[in-house]
Amino acid sequence: MTKLERQIRKKKTLSLMKKNWVLYVFLVPMLIYLIVFSYLPLYGIQIAFRNYKVTKGIWGSPWVGLEHFRTFFDSYQFWNLLKNTLTLSIYSLIAGFPLPIIFALLLQYCISPKLKKTSQMISYAPHFISVVVYCGMITIFLANNGIVNQILMKLGFDSVHFLSDPKLFKHIYVWSGVLQGLGWGSIMYIAVLTNVNPELHEAAIIDGASKFQRIKHVDIPAIVPTMVIMLITKCGEIMDVGFEKVLLLQNSVNLDYSEVISTYVYKIGILGGQFSYSAAIGLFNNIINLILLVLVNWIARKVSDISLW
Amino acid sequence: MKKRMKFNSDTVFDIVVAVIILAVTLIILYPLYFVVIASISDPAMVASGNVILRPRGINYDGYWYIFRDNRIISGYQNTIIYALFGTILALLITIPAGYALSRKDLPFRNALMKITLFTKFFSGGLIPTYLVVNSIHLVNTRAIIIILGSFSVFNLILCRTFFVNTMSDELREAAEVDGCPTFTFFCRIVLPLSGSIIAIMVLYYAVAYWNSFFNALIYLSDADKYPLQMIMRDILITGQALQADVSDPEAYEQMLRIAQSIKYGVIIVSSLPVLILYPFVQKHFVKGIMIGSLKG
Numbered sequence: 001m002t003k004l005e006r007q008i009r010k011k012k013t014l015s016l017m018k019k020n021w022v023l024y025v026f027l028v029p030m031l032i033y034l035i036v037f038s039y040l041p042l043y044g045i046q047i048a049f050r051n052y053k054v055t056k057g058i059w060g061s062p063w064v065g066l067e068h069f070r071t072f073f074d075s076y077q078f079w080n081l082l083k084n085t086l087t088l089s090i091y092s093l094i095a096g097f098p099l100p101i102i103f104a105l106l107l108q109y110c111i112s113p114k115l116k117k118t119s120q121m122i123s124y125a126p127h128f129i130s131v132v133v134y135c136g137m138i139t140i141f142l143a144n145n146g147i148v149n150q151i152l153m154k155l156g157f158d159s160v161h162f163l164s165d166p167k168l169f170k171h172i173y174v175w176s177g178v179l180q181g182l183g184w185g186s187i188m189y190i191a192v193l194t195n196v197n198p199e200l201h202e203a204a205i206i207d208g209a210s211k212f213q214r215i216k217h218v219d220i221p222a223i224v225p226t227m228v229i230m231l232i233t234k235c236g237e238i239m240d241v242g243f244e245k246v247l248l249l250q251n252s253v254n255l256d257y258s259e260v261i262s263t264y265v266y267k268i269g270i271l272g273g274q275f276s277y278s279a280a281i282g283l284f285n286n287i288i289n290l291i292l293l294v295l296v297n298w299i300a301r302k303v304s305d306i307s308l309w
Numbered sequence: 310m311k312k313r314m315k316f317n318s319d320t321v322f323d324i325v326v327a328v329i330i331l332a333v334t335l336i337i338l339y340p341l342y343f344v345v346i347a348s349i350s351d352p353a354m355v356a357s358g359n360v361i362l363r364p365r366g367i368n369y370d371g372y373w374y375i376f377r378d379n380r381i382i383s384g385y386q387n388t389i390i391y392a393l394f395g396t397i398l399a400l401l402i403t404i405p406a407g408y409a410l411s412r413k414d415l416p417f418r419n420a421l422m423k424i425t426l427f428t429k430f431f432s433g434g435l436i437p438t439y440l441v442v443n444s445i446h447l448v449n450t451r452a453i454i455i456i457l458g459s460f461s462v463f464n465l466i467l468c469r470t471f472f473v474n475t476m477s478d479e480l481r482e483a484a485e486v487d488g489c490p491t492f493t494f495f496c497r498i499v500l501p502l503s504g505s506i507i508a509i510m511v512l513y514y515a516v517a518y519w520n521s522f523f524n525a526l527i528y529l530s531d532a533d534k535y536p537l538q539m540i541m542r543d544i545l546i547t548g549q550a551l552q553a554d555v556s557d558p559e560a561y562e563q564m565l566r567i568a569q570s571i572k573y574g575v576i577i578v579s580s581l582p583v584l585i586l587y588p589f590v591q592k593h594f595v596k597g598i599m600i601g602s603l604k605g
Contacts, residue, residue, distance in 0.1 A: 013416045016414055016415075016416050017416050020412065020414060020415055020416075020491060022490070022491040022492050022495075023408075023409040023412055023415050023491065024409070026405035026406060026408060026409040026495075027405070027406050027409050027410070027421065029401060029402040029405070029406070030402050030403070030406035030425070030460060030465070033402060033456075033459065033460045034424070034425065034428055034460075036441065036445070037438060037441070037457065038428040038432060038433070039428075040433075040437075040441045041432065041433025041434070041437035041438040041440075041441050042431075042432070042433045042437070043433075044433055044437035044440055044441055045433045045434070045437050047436070047437065047440070052440075058440075103333065106326050106329055106330055107330065109322070109323070109326050110326055110327060110330055111323045111326075111327060112327060115327060115330060115331065115334075116330070118334065119330050119331075119333070119334040121588070121591060122334050122337055122338045123333065123334060123337050124591060124594070124595070125337070125341065125587060126337060126341075128516060128520075128580075128583050128587060129520075129580060129583075130519070130520030130521075130522065130538055130541070130579070130580070131520065131522060132520075132522050132538045132541045132542045132545065132546070133538075133541060133545070133576050133579060133580055135545070135546060136541065136542075136544075136545025136546060136572065136576060137340060137344065137576065139545070139546065140545070140569075140572055140573075141340060141343075145356060145358075147343055147347075147361075150358035150361070151361065153358070154358065154361070179336070179337060182333070182337070183337070184598075187595055187598040187599070188598055188601070191598065191599045210318055210319055210322070211319050211322045211323075212318075212322060236430060243523070244522055244523055244526075248542065248546050262435070265434070265435055265436065266435065266527075269435065269436045269439070270435070270436075270439060270527055275436055275440065278435075278436050279434065279436040279437055282434030282435055282436055282437075283434060285434070286431060286432060286434055289430075289431075290430060290431050293430055
């Protein structure tokens with residue numbers, strides 16, 4: 001690029017900016033929000049490396065480097081928190097990722113349009129129930145004299161102490177989540193499946209393909225890109241176990257299995273006031289997430305040419 | 310012979326598919342149905358397992374107590390305030406920003422988009438955010454509940470995708486030739502054509518505010534500012550009984566007896582606005598996801 005061209009380009013950009021200045025005004029509210037609630041906290045993350053004292057502010061508090069991280073790695077909770085966090089999230093991913101896809105395929109091949117519509121209507125509904133109400137329902141239903149045990153006993157099974165058996169916590173957490181997200185999670189795949197070129201299906205039918213073969217050779221290839229994108233995003237959230245849901249389902253009996261990093265940060269930070277230590281734990285959590293996201297994205301790009309960026 | 314086999318295998322396939330869909334649908338529907346019938350049944354019947362398929366000993370005592378409980382009324386009022394003002398603020402932030410970022414003739418558009426997307430993948434976390442909110446003196450105010458949640462990157466991307474796909478460059482260029490300034494163009498042409506995305510945004514944000522619990526848990530300490538979900542947590546999870554006139558032992562005893570059916574009742578009452586609206590607006594919600602899936 002010659003000097004002249006560069007100058008012309010610069011002038012063009014400037015004149016475009018001048019002409020479209022209103023568009024920058026449009027962005028101001030969003031930018032203020034992001035600066036205050038995303039970028040200022042990012043800047044404030046340095047308290048993880050300091051001994052934050054409210055009276056001294058962020059800058060005045062003494063620098064301690066990685067001390068808080070070291071304390072956390074050495075603490076007796078560390079492995080348990082990490083284990084619980086990873087168990088809940090990986091289990092959720094394994095159970096919660098494929099089922100909406102299968103559900104979408106089933107709906108796509110449902111011969112009764114009426115059943116399909118009703119099923120969609122009902123299966124989307126739990127998504128709109130608040131996490132508090134949903135957890136309330138879980139604890140009421142799974143209580144010792146709750147409806148689940150009543151039905152179990154009517155069918156001749158023994159009743160199960162769902163809420164007082166800590167080993168069952170992860171199953172309750174994951175499968176209630178699967179049920180809540182099944183319908184909603186399938187919408188995106190249904191959208192893609194509906195947009196598959198009908199000629200592909202017609203050609204497959206002429207070639208004598210059964211419905212099962214059509215799923216395998218026409219539908220699955222069509223949704224692979226969406227699947228990969230969803231999988232990358234989900235992997236970047238592996239450390240983000242649903243804080244609210246875990247906190248609401250916690251009780252004194254299951255705490256050894258239900259305390260995860262985010263609930264621990266809340267308890268020692270917000271409730272306990274150990275700001276620097278809890279900020280360090282939170283930062284550790286977010287860094288692992290970012291590394292996983294970048295890593296999975298890189299793998300996906302190498303393997304399938306599909307990636308977030 | 311071969312043709313017959315194929316016909317059979319597809320028929321089996323159809324039946325299996327229909328049965329699975331039906332079973333899954335019933336499993337999802339039944340808990341919701343049970344809450345409704347349990348809330349209007351005699352609590353003793355519910356406890357003894359006699360209410361499985363239809364309500365028994367129908368009465369509305371639970372609801373009677375719920376609607377006299379001051380905390381629920383105050384929670385309802387607070388949530389309506391938060392959802393109303395929060396959604397308005399969210400629209401003012403998201404729609405113009407989404408439009409601006411959809412314009413290809415906006416210099417530094419990609420850089421601005423990256424700045425925005427980055428916040429979705431990496432954040433300071435709970436504690437630094439709390440300290441920022443604390444330093445601007447918004448802890449324990451109604452304002453912070455309204456402000457936090459008034460922007461979501463996901464919704465911004467939906468808006469932007471919508472504008473990219475619906476607003477043609479020709480239309481804008483024609484308006485520019487006629488000397489129509491950007492702001493006028495946005496108000497007179499873009500907004501009237503954006504009814505569907507505005508509806509989607511209203512629904513997404515309003516439901517998020519209605520169901521929101523996290524921000525109130527972190528930032529509010531005065532019970533009179535609590536939104537409905539915090540009250541619901543006290544009643545459903547922490548197991549606090551409703552307020553009752555302690556001076557009237559008979560009423561108190563009655564309330565303890567129906568404490569369980571009150572729980573079912575509050576589930577209905579707190580979800581009511583969403584439940585009533587849901588069948589009418591379901592297609593907008595789905596449309597939102599569809600727009601989102603266009604760009605992956």
